[in-house]
Amino acid sequence: MSKHKNLHDLEDQIRQCVKCGACQAHCPVFAEHKREPAVARGKIALAHALLDQDLPLDERFVADMSKCLLCGSCFDKCPNLVPTDEIVAAARREIAERRGLSNFAKVVGQVVKRPGLMKIGLKGAGAVSRLLFRKVPQSSGLRLRFPAPWIAPDRVLPEIPTQTFRDRHPQFIPGGEGRPTVAFFTGCMLNYMYPQLGDALLKCLKFLDISVYIPPDQGCCGLPSITAGDGRTVEELAERNLAAFSQGEPHTIITACASCNIGMGRHFASLGERQAEIGGRVRDALVVLEREGLARKLARLPKKEQRIKVAYHDPCHLRTQGITKEPRALLRALPGVEFVEMEGADRCCGLGGTYSVYHWETSKKIGDRKAPGIEKSGAELVATACPGCMMQLQDIITRAGLPQKVVHVLELVARDLPE
Amino acid sequence: MLEPRIFKILQEIVGSENVTAEDADRLCYSYDATQQKFLPDAVVFPADAEQIALVLKMANAEKIPVFPRGAGSGFSGGSLPVTGGIVLVTTRLDRILRIDTENLVAEVQPGVVTEQFQQAVEKLGLFYPPDPASLKFSTLGGNVAECAGGPRCVKYGVTKDYILGLQVVTPQGDIIKTGGETMKGVVGYDLTKLMCGSEGTLGIITRITIKLLPLPEAKKTMLVIFDSIDGAAQGVSAIIGGKIIPTTLEFMDAATLECVRQATGLQLPAAAKAVLIIEVDGDKELIERQAQQILQIVAPLGVVETRVAQTAAESEEIWKVRRSVSASLRKVNPDKFNEDICVPRSRVPDMIREVEAIATRHAIPIVNFGHAGDGNIHVNVMIDRKVPGQLEKAEKAIEEVFAAALKLGGTMSGEHGVGNTKSPYLPMELDPAAVTYMKAIKRALDPNHILNPGKIFLD
Ligand SMILES: Cc1cc2nc3c(=O)[nH]c(=O)nc-3n(C[C@H](O)[C@H](O)[C@H](O)COP(=O)(O)OP(=O)(O)OC[C@H]3O[C@@H](n4cnc5c(N)ncnc54)[C@H](O)[C@@H]3O)c2cc1C
Numbered sequence: 001m002s003k004h005k006n007l008h009d010l011e012d013q014i015r016q017c018v019k020c021g022a023c024q025a026h027c028p029v030f031a032e033h034k035r036e037p038a039v040a041r042g043k044i045a046l047a048h049a050l051l052d053q054d055l056p057l058d059e060r061f062v063a064d065m066s067k068c069l070l071c072g073s074c075f076d077k078c079p080n081l082v083p084t085d086e087i088v089a090a091a092r093r094e095i096a097e098r099r100g101l102s103n104f105a106k107v108v109g110q111v112v113k114r115p116g117l118m119k120i121g122l123k124g125a126g127a128v129s130r131l132l133f134r135k136v137p138q139s140s141g142l143r144l145r146f147p148a149p150w151i152a153p154d155r156v157l158p159e160i161p162t163q164t165f166r167d168r169h170p171q172f173i174p175g176g177e178g179r180p181t182v183a184f185f186t187g188c189m190l191n192y193m194y195p196q197l198g199d200a201l202l203k204c205l206k207f208l209d210i211s212v213y214i215p216p217d218q219g220c221c222g223l224p225s226i227t228a229g230d231g232r233t234v235e236e237l238a239e240r241n242l243a244a245f246s247q248g249e250p251h252t253i254i255t256a257c258a259s260c261n262i263g264m265g266r267h268f269a270s271l272g273e274r275q276a277e278i279g280g281r282v283r284d285a286l287v288v289l290e291r292e293g294l295a296r297k298l299a300r301l302p303k304k305e306q307r308i309k310v311a312y313h314d315p316c317h318l319r320t321q322g323i324t325k326e327p328r329a330l331l332r333a334l335p336g337v338e339f340v341e342m343e344g345a346d347r348c349c350g351l352g353g354t355y356s357v358y359h360w361e362t363s364k365k366i367g368d369r370k371a372p373g374i375e376k377s378g379a380e381l382v383a384t385a386c387p388g389c390m391m392q393l394q395d396i397i398t399r400a401g402l403p404q405k406v407v408h409v410l411e412l413v414a415r416d417l418p419e
Numbered sequence: 420m421l422e423p424r425i426f427k428i429l430q431e432i433v434g435s436e437n438v439t440a441e442d443a444d445r446l447c448y449s450y451d452a453t454q455q456k457f458l459p460d461a462v463v464f465p466a467d468a469e470q471i472a473l474v475l476k477m478a479n480a481e482k483i484p485v486f487p488r489g490a491g492s493g494f495s496g497g498s499l500p501v502t503g504g505i506v507l508v509t510t511r512l513d514r515i516l517r518i519d520t521e522n523l524v525a526e527v528q529p530g531v532v533t534e535q536f537q538q539a540v541e542k543l544g545l546f547y548p549p550d551p552a553s554l555k556f557s558t559l560g561g562n563v564a565e566c567a568g569g570p571r572c573v574k575y576g577v578t579k580d581y582i583l584g585l586q587v588v589t590p591q592g593d594i595i596k597t598g599g600e601t602m603k604g605v606v607g608y609d610l611t612k613l614m615c616g617s618e619g620t621l622g623i624i625t626r627i628t629i630k631l632l633p634l635p636e637a638k639k640t641m642l643v644i645f646d647s648i649d650g651a652a653q654g655v656s657a658i659i660g661g662k663i664i665p666t667t668l669e670f671m672d673a674a675t676l677e678c679v680r681q682a683t684g685l686q687l688p689a690a691a692k693a694v695l696i697i698e699v700d701g702d703k704e705l706i707e708r709q710a711q712q713i714l715q716i717v718a719p720l721g722v723v724e725t726r727v728a729q730t731a732a733e734s735e736e737i738w739k740v741r742r743s744v745s746a747s748l749r750k751v752n753p754d755k756f757n758e759d760i761c762v763p764r765s766r767v768p769d770m771i772r773e774v775e776a777i778a779t780r781h782a783i784p785i786v787n788f789g790h791a792g793d794g795n796i797h798v799n800v801m802i803d804r805k806v807p808g809q810l811e812k813a814e815k816a817i818e819e820v821f822a823a824a825l826k827l828g829g830t831m832s833g834e835h836g837v838g839n840t841k842s843p844y845l846p847m848e849l850d851p852a853a854v855t856y857m858k859a860i861k862r863a864l865d866p867n868h869i870l871n872p873g874k875i876f877l878d
């Protein structure tokens with residue numbers, strides 16, 4: 001059984017916070033509010049007070065716990081390794097348990113639990129997307145024509161495909177003899193909204209002669225429900241993924257979405273022993289490609305005359321795991337790319353699951369801090385490694401009136417691979 | 420509890436969204452890095468000096484204590500509302516007002532975060548040297564109030580050496596200007612220096628005029644491993660005796676190295692008993708020469724190994740070792756009492772020996788590291804609060820550590836200040852007449868004792 005830790009189980013970690021205040025330097029939400037309840041130290045103090053029954057679980061507590069992107073930046077830099085993101089997630093579950101799920105969390109739960117629903121929705125959406133959305137000038141995105149609940153009216157969304165990634169491809173794609181096999185955890189955004197990223201990944205793996213297994217019964221990584229405090233849904237999804245990835249050889253499991261990587265890695269792994277074993281095998285696709293020597297191979301190709309200037313945005317969910325070099329190494333190696341470092345590459349884009357839903361205005365402010373760096377870099381494309389970040393970045397760029405397009409590193413790599 | 424009437428006045432002064440008495444907020448402003456807890460009655464976030472002046476005037480009239488607070492990263496409880504009252508947070512005063520590249524002067528508000536200021540001036544080829552380890556989150560106001568220092572202070576001095584002038588709201592609510600923008604100035608008492616290190620007890624700093632330096636062209640970092648703490652200490656004296664003042668001279672003792680080794684898997688030779696991290700900065704050619712000289716000077720002192728960073732990345736690797744210390748100490752014991760005594764440079768080995776004796780006597784681990792170049796040693800008494808009797812042992816050990824430092828001609832605190840954590844020990848260091856003199860200043864400026872009471876002095 002998949003079982004979450006609750007606030008009580010995390011008491012030791014909560015006590016581990018020494019109140020040094022270092023998280024003030026790293027928390028994107030604190031940078032906007034500049035108030036203690038917004039920073040990791042404050043949230044931990046509040047969670048601690050709830051445990052000790054010094055504070056009630058009231059509206060105020062709910063509001064404070066909602067002000068977290070679960071980006072993990074504080075955890076990454078905390079000298080005492082206090083997992084504030086886990087603590088906030090547990091607090092949100094506690095809230096849901098005692099007060100019931102929010103309507104939004106309920107909808108999220110229904111959607112992520114039933115892939116069929118999402119598919120039908122999207123199939124329809126593909127056809128009617130012209131009707132529902134309007135094209136945003138100078139961007140590869142769409143904007144809602146009509147107000148829809150939980151989607152901010154000024155958010156730019158990607159164009160929606162008619163066929164999902166997993167429907168486009170067989171379950172097993174053989175590579176070369178004696179070459180490794182990987183299992184691919186696609187995640188929802190890639191499967192339903194950005195299937196071309198998966199196509200790009202398959203092309204890269206093929207180039208390296210790596211076999212790919214795409215378990216058909218896999219589900220959502222659960223991160224949306226983690227951020228929404230819906231522990232039960234997360235546990236259900238975990239059971240499905242446990243079954244889907246328990247079969248066959250214990251291959252490396254790759255993701256092409258930074259958030260799925262954390263969801264299937266750290267969060268999934270915390271749910272039990274079997275889950276920890278599977279979660280421990282999860283790797284980001286770019287890391288695997290780099291380790292398999294792709295950057296070296298690409299660097300040997302003759303550089304193209306016309307190269308596109310590309311900057312890179314670090315998704316929090318990779319940066320906080322120390323994955324910053326591999327994507328850059330790949331970009332630098334590409335014959336058709338001139339990689340430029342941009343200021344604030346490691347700043348959070350401000351998406352953060354439910355955060356951007358409940359705090360769209362602050363979420364925008366957090367994201368907008370990226371605009372000057374993007375502009376100054378002189379890049380034509382901003383590459384990243386997370387579909388969620390891609391959506392948010394395109395939004396930021398459009399809002400700032402900038403010309404850049406957002407792509408996944410995988411798309412650029414696939415484009416530059418020799419046929 | 421604050422009377423509703425008072426709360427209303429505060430709302431009128433700062434606006435209702437900038438004052439709170441909600442329990443969640445009171446809790447979040449009840450602590451600092453000392454992990455003590457004192458609940459305030461209200462928290463205010465003023466926008467400027469005028470609002471602060473009004474708050475203090477009202478507080479005087481009503482005799483309500485006010486506690487200035489920056490980032491709450493203090494290590495001596497300076498910002499804590501020990502008597503209840505109002506916590507006054509400076510985070511909204513967060514603007515760099517100007518950077519004058521011609522006169523090498525800058526003017527800032529107190530809530531600016533130290534590192535953000537440093538980055539802003541460095542972009543213009545200028546340099547603000549004070550570098551407390553908390554620089555990524557501490558405020559410049561807090562730095563001035565505590566006279567913060569850091570590794571670079573060996574060569575460049577501490578915060579007060581860079582403060583030319585201040586705007587201060589006095590405890591009675593007047594707005595005054597101290598010092599100015601000139602490099603010299605001797606008209607009247609030096610109130611600027613009086614405010615530096617006054618721990619928020621003599622006034623609230625609302626504007627800071629800062630002296631800047633040209634940014635050094637380059638720097639070079641070295642890690643030197645010694646087979647004894649004496650070798651490392653002699654190394655420090657020999658380098659400075661050799662007329663080289665490095666930017667930093669950080670040391671770690673054997674106990675510290677063991678922690679780092681365990682926590683990070685850092686590869687160190689078995690004979691390593693102490694490490695110096697030495698950095699020189701300045702002209703490119705000069706620092707190459709200085710680095711060579713330093714290595715020659717320390718060579719006969721039991722050097723086991725040296726690592727000289729050739730690139731910025733290698734230099735970063737060396738500093739990572741130093742920065743990992745704090746977290747790796749947890750391997751020893753969960754709770755840490757971090758004291759920052761300071762002794763004359765040449766007495767560092769004596770001090771380390773004293774500390775080792777104290778640790779053995781009380782049978783609790785004590786780990787030492789810090790700024791060898793200026794004799795500022797971070798003495799970390801490591802205990803587990805949950806084990807009965809350990810807290811008492813730690814308190815006893817700390818008192819003995821202070822006594823040892825004073826005996827060697829040193830001080831109880833090089834950087835962190837007295838606050839409420841060290842006030843019981845104050846009479847150990849200061850003679851009664853000096854304390855009386857200080858208290859007379861405090862009483863004259865703050866007759867109602869409303870500004871940060873309960874700090875520095877016991878009563
Ligand atoms: C991990 C860590 C490392 C540290 N390393 C160092 C170090 O290397 N060197 C060092 O010197 N210190 C260090 N410190 C201690 C601390 O960061 C410094 O004392 C810092 O200057 C405090 O700044 P702050 O903004 O957090 O002030 P706070 O903690 O909020 O306040 C500190 C004191 O300043 C007063 N104060 C704050 N703002 C004002 C103002 N505008 N006017 C008047 N009084 C004011 C407060 O009343 C209080 O007495 C460290 C702390 C931590 C947690």
Ligand code: SF4
Pocket residue numbers: 016017018019020021022023024040041044074077078079080081082084
């Ligand atoms: S969460 Fe970590 S960084 Fe933040 S105050 Fe606690 S110990 Fe320090």
Ligand code: SF4
Pocket residue numbers: 026027028029030038039040043067068069070071072073074075084085088
């Ligand atoms: S997870 Fe991110 S948003 Fe939440 S407290 Fe940590 S740094 Fe802040």
